[in-house]
Amino acid sequence: MLFKETECPQCQADYDPALQFCPVCHVRNPRFDESKLPKRILFLNPIAQLGMFLVGFAYVGMLAISYGLSLIISTFNLQDYPHLSSTLLLAFTYLIMTLVLFAIPFFTRTKDFINKFTNKLDYIYGIGYAVTIVCVSSIVNAIINWIYPFPGDNLNQETATIIAKAYPLIAFFVIGLLGPIAEELTYRVGLFSFLRRINKYLAIIVTAVIFGFIHFDTSAEDMIREFINLPAYIVSGLVFSIAYEHRGPACSITAHVLYNIFAFIMIFAS
Numbered sequence: 001m002l003f004k005e006t007e008c009p010q011c012q013a014d015y016d017p018a019l020q021f022c023p024v025c026h027v028r029n030p031r032f033d034e035s036k037l038p039k040r041i042l043f044l045n046p047i048a049q050l051g052m053f054l055v056g057f058a059y060v061g062m063l064a065i066s067y068g069l070s071l072i073i074s075t076f077n078l079q080d081y082p083h084l085s086s087t088l089l090l091a092f093t094y095l096i097m098t099l100v101l102f103a104i105p106f107f108t109r110t111k112d113f114i115n116k117f118t119n120k121l122d123y124i125y126g127i128g129y130a131v132t133i134v135c136v137s138s139i140v141n142a143i144i145n146w147i148y149p150f151p152g153d154n155l156n157q158e159t160a161t162i163i164a165k166a167y168p169l170i171a172f173f174v175i176g177l178l179g180p181i182a183e184e185l186t187y188r189v190g191l192f193s194f195l196r197r198i199n200k201y202l203a204i205i206v207t208a209v210i211f212g213f214i215h216f217d218t219s220a221e222d223m224i225r226e227f228i229n230l231p232a233y234i235v236s237g238l239v240f241s242i243a244y245e246h247r248g249p250a251c252s253i254t255a256h257v258l259y260n261i262f263a264f265i266m267i268f269a270s
Contacts, residue, residue, distance in 0.1 A: 002197040006031050018043035040248035042116050042189050048108050049194035055100050056186025058214040066093045083166040091170050094178035101185035122247045126254025129243040133259045140232045154229040155217040164267045175264050180256035187211050188244040188252050204241045211237030
């Protein structure tokens with residue numbers, strides 16, 4: 001476990017054991033083992049990692065932001081435009097979340113955060129992972145349809161479809177850009193990186209399962225449909241986690257954005 005600070009052998013400064021170099025004198029961390037702890041992962045202070053997860057988690061930070069914004073939007077008397085109201089609420093919620101989630105690593109580990117987005121190869125790998133998710137998700141959905149024919153979309157996807165067709169431009173920025181970026185910062189940079197200090201496989205599995213369940217709506221009338229669609233979300237979460245472990249945040253964000261854009265296009269193609 002990498003939670004207790006390590007002491008630099010040269011300047012005696014205490015710092016995060018997950019860092020490759022001492023942030024004070026820049027001497028290499030003697031405890032750092034890249035085979036066990038890939039340097040491409042963005043490691044923040046453990047408290048900052050948990051903070052990012054809580055800010056973006058659907059039932060904590062996201063819920064609080066959404067509730068606050070709903071009170072503001074309700075003052076504009078949009079009752080006659082329910083889809084517009086819900087679309088604006090979703091858009092501003094993700095916008096605020098994304099800004100806060102970017103601010104945490106940017107102001108706490110600025111150089112390390114920026115460096116994680118400078119390698120062009122990470123984006124190329126991200127494209128490959130996006131294609132992988134499309135293929136794997138298609139296989140999973142085909143198996144599900146074979147076991148349980150024509151289950152239909154879950155409530156999360158139905159809501160996305162309604163918003164996309166009602167306000168496509170706003171929906172594109174929310175579904176295709178803000179949503180996946182916020183989710184990657186929350187569940188990969190935040191939760192995954194925190195759990196990665198304990199164990200790689202724990203981080204991959206737990207993050208994927210939680211990622212799957214944030215797309216699961218307990219208020220849905222058809223719970224069977226929710227459970228049937230759950231495996232596809234968990235599998236997607238597994239691939240995103242593997243992409244993050246392999247190449248870091250630039251890769252997983254690219255994969256998630258491209259996959260969501262593909263899903264957005266398919267709404268209008270179907």
